[in-house]
Amino acid sequence: MSAIITLDNVYRAYRMGNERIMAVNGISMEIYEGEICCLQGPSGSGKSTLLHLMAGLEKPSKGSITIGKTRIDLLNENQLALFRQKHVGFIFQNYYLIPTLTALENVAMPLTFCGVPRKKRMKKAKELLEGVGLKDRMKHKPSEMSGGQQQRVSIARAFANNPKVVFADEPTGNLDTATTFEMMNLMTEMAKTWNQTMVIVTHDTEISGYASRIIKIRDGKIEKIENGRDFNDEKINAQKNLV
Amino acid sequence: MKLRDTLFLSIKNLWRRKLRTTLTVLGVMIGCCAIVVMLSLGIAMERNFMAQVNQMGNIMQIQVYNYNYGGKTPDGKDIPPLDDKMLAHFETIKGVQGATPVMNLYLKMMAGKYVSHVSIIGIKAEMFTLLDIPVIEGRPLQEGDTDHMVVGQYVAQNFYNPKASRYRWEPAPEGFNLMEEKVTISWDMNYGEKPQKGMPQPKVKAKPVKVEAVGIVGQSGSEYDWSVIMPFETVMKYQKEMEKWNKQNSGSSGGGGRIIYKSAIAVAAGMGGNGTDQGYQRVIVKAKHIDDVVDIMDSIKELGYECYSPIQILDDMKKQSAGLRQILLGIGIMSFIIAAIGIANTMYMSIYERTREIGIIKVIGAKLRDIQRLFMLEAWWIGVFGGILGVGMSYLLSFLLNKFNVNLGNSEIWTPEGMVKLNSSYIPIWLTAAAFFFSPIASLIAGLLPSRRAMKLSVMKALRQD
Numbered sequence: 001m002s003a004i005i006t007l008d009n010v011y012r013a014y015r016m017g018n019e020r021i022m023a024v025n026g027i028s029m030e031i032y033e034g035e036i037c038c039l040q041g042p043s044g045s046g047k048s049t050l051l052h053l054m055a056g057l058e059k060p061s062k063g064s065i066t067i068g069k070t071r072i073d074l075l076n077e078n079q080l081a082l083f084r085q086k087h088v089g090f091i092f093q094n095y096y097l098i099p100t101l102t103a104l105e106n107v108a109m110p111l112t113f114c115g116v117p118r119k120k121r122m123k124k125a126k127e128l129l130e131g132v133g134l135k136d137r138m139k140h141k142p143s144e145m146s147g148g149q150q151q152r153v154s155i156a157r158a159f160a161n162n163p164k165v166v167f168a169d170e171p172t173g174n175l176d177t178a179t180t181f182e183m184m185n186l187m188t189e190m191a192k193t194w195n196q197t198m199v200i201v202t203h204d205t206e207i208s209g210y211a212s213r214i215i216k217i218r219d220g221k222i223e224k225i226e227n228g229r230d231f232n233d234e235k236i237n238a239q240k241n242l243v
Numbered sequence: 244m245k246l247r248d249t250l251f252l253s254i255k256n257l258w259r260r261k262l263r264t265t266l267t268v269l270g271v272m273i274g275c276c277a278i279v280v281m282l283s284l285g286i287a288m289e290r291n292f293m294a295q296v297n298q299m300g301n302i303m304q305i306q307v308y309n310y311n312y313g314g315k316t317p318d319g320k321d322i323p324p325l326d327d328k329m330l331a332h333f334e335t336i337k338g339v340q341g342a343t344p345v346m347n348l349y350l351k352m353m354a355g356k357y358v359s360h361v362s363i364i365g366i367k368a369e370m371f372t373l374l375d376i377p378v379i380e381g382r383p384l385q386e387g388d389t390d391h392m393v394v395g396q397y398v399a400q401n402f403y404n405p406k407a408s409r410y411r412w413e414p415a416p417e418g419f420n421l422m423e424e425k426v427t428i429s430w431d432m433n434y435g436e437k438p439q440k441g442m443p444q445p446k447v448k449a450k451p452v453k454v455e456a457v458g459i460v461g462q463s464g465s466e467y468d469w470s471v472i473m474p475f476e477t478v479m480k481y482q483k484e485m486e487k488w489n490k491q492n493s494g495s496s497g498g499g500g501r502i503i504y505k506s507a508i509a510v511a512a513g514m515g516g517n518g519t520d521q522g523y524q525r526v527i528v529k530a531k532h533i534d535d536v537v538d539i540m541d542s543i544k545e546l547g548y549e550c551y552s553p554i555q556i557l558d559d560m561k562k563q564s565a566g567l568r569q570i571l572l573g574i575g576i577m578s579f580i581i582a583a584i585g586i587a588n589t590m591y592m593s594i595y596e597r598t599r600e601i602g603i604i605k606v607i608g609a610k611l612r613d614i615q616r617l618f619m620l621e622a623w624w625i626g627v628f629g630g631i632l633g634v635g636m637s638y639l640l641s642f643l644l645n646k647f648n649v650n651l652g653n654s655e656i657w658t659p660e661g662m663v664k665l666n667s668s669y670i671p672i673w674l675t676a677a678a679f680f681f682s683p684i685a686s687l688i689a690g691l692l693p694s695r696r697a698m699k700l701s702v703m704k705a706l707r708q709d
Binding site for chain 2: 057058077078081097109114117154157161
């Protein structure tokens with residue numbers, strides 16, 4: 001398997017008052033193409049920071065991060081924006097939908113920034129929403145939807161521009177167990193269908209069942225890397241039945 | 244991101260905060276309206292000056308006199324005679340539409356049984372229309388006219404019947420119209436009068452000339468009202484005839500009155516003691532455009548002639564009112580600056596509120612330029628709506644100002660059409676266009692700093708904000 005994301009000795013320091021905190025303290029690792037990788041760790045372990053660094057939302061204090069063939073730590077903000085537009089999708093714990101736009105418009109938003117004509121992007125957004133099972137919720141505003149429905153919209157949005165990598169930051173943190181499995185099934189299925197790489201940050205051990213690899217983080221360092229059950233169909237089916 | 248999408252999204256964002264957006268738009272509207280109305284007051288003032296000054300004589304006409312003939316210009320050159328050659332030179336000056344010599348002659352006119360002394364002004368027939376002499380009846384003088392005349396409207400009032408009574412002159416009746424009479428003129432000042440006892444008769448009788456009145460001048464407020472206008476060459480011919488006749492009668496016991504007339508005529512005709520070689524005493528030069536008048540006057544003055552035009556009065560009026568107009572404009576600009584600050588404030592507020600949203604759209608691929616444009620266009624929309632409403636309100640205010648006649652100077656003048664009320668506010672088309680154009684531009688400038696701030700927000704900080 002070839003690496004799609006490569007981190008080489010990455011550090012990220014924060015200044016809190018007079019104290020200097022190493023959120024990411026010398027991490028080197030690879031994420032492989034098409035895998036579903038889970039970053040696990042207690043809160044404050046630096047797993048979220050690591051995700052933000054990989055996604056180019058933050059710059060490392062030291063070290064290099066490569067996605068595909070691009071050194072994203074060297075890109076300026078505009079180049080990063082373009083890079084995100086083309087290659088990266090995001091799913092957040094708080095969904096981060098734009099409250100004034102409908103589900104359909106929210107999903108079409110990344111395509112708007114790419115300059116896709118209105119008709120085309122609306123068609124694509126419709127397909128995606130149908131794919132996440134929100135066929136009859138397209139004209140609803142986020143405030144008119146449940147948490148699970150909002151997260152579905154945000155998943156659809158993350159896949160809108162066919163990204164190479166989808167980053168998910170505690171995607172199920174605000175959802176109940178049943179919905180959690182629902183979401184995870186949806187995400188992994190979509191990623192599998194489009195052969196996309198997924199990096200999920202979570203402290204939820206249930207989710208690890210979906211991952212091909214689990215990277216445990218503690219105090220800004222990699223504690224250990226576990227191989228996941230690599231799509232244990234049995235287990236997934238069992239969870240599906242649960243739902 | 245496509246411009247169309249950005250436009251659409253920005254207006255949608257604006258509409259989320261209806262009250263705040265409306266208030267800001269109102270601010271821009273008032274600012275825009277203030278500038279337009281203040282400017283319209285200044286423009287109306289200037290137009291009114293122009294109308295008033297035009298009453299004093301046409302502002303585009305320059306009277307040129309050769310008072311200084313025989314002298315020297317300040318740089319030591321001889322002042323050339325004001326002759327046809329010079330006239331042709333005047334016509335080559337940039338901005339000159341035409342030039343005509345002017346000649347005055349004082350003769351006796353008889354129409355039916357009525358007579359009158361009339362002052363005749365000779366001008367080039369083809370220049371008649373250029374001089375903007377208002378003709379209310381008949382036609383103006385044309386090229387090819389000879390013994391034709393256009394009569395000032397008050398000329399008829401001076402006619403009287405010398406033979407009606409022994410003791411008094413009977414004036415011509417009301418409605419006496421020279422165009423309907425057979426008119427003759429003569430250089431004998433006793434022409435048509437009852438011979439007085441003891442008054443010697445001239446040796447040679449002056450032969451009267453038949454003339455035809457082709458038109459009547461309306462009220463022009465100038466010398467034309469009381470004069471008869473005839474082609475220059477014809478007046479020149481009369482002058483020569485008169486001199487010849489005077490010579491024939493000189494040495495005789497001709498009336499002293501005639502001798503007085505003779506010298507008066509000579510002066511009036513501009514043919515001073517030195518004969519005709521010095522050219523015309525007076526020339527009218529007509530400018531094509533009002534902006535050219537001062538330049539033309541300057542170049543004529545350089546030649547050593549005296550010039551006069553009402554534009555000098557206009558300039559004085561403009562200078563005197565410049566302070567007031569500047570204050571008006573200042574008030575307008577100030578209110579617009581306040582409106583622009585309002586825009587900036589609204590934009591900052593809106594960015595503060597939407598910090599997280601800015602973070603989201605940055606994460607999902609909005610370029611820095613997209614974000615800046617998004618907010619710039621919000622400001623732009625405010626300017627567009629404010630500008631449209633502002634111009635609308637300006638027209639309304641302007642209408643009300645004119646209707647209730649709030650004035651900043653003389654508001655009424657007399658014209659040939661009677662009393663005319665002058666507008667206190669006037670919005671020319673260019674001002675409307677400028678307001679439509681300027682308001683969004685100024686709003687864009689006001690939105691520049693806030694939108695830069697939105698652009699520079701750090702993604703993570705923006706996302707972490709509640």
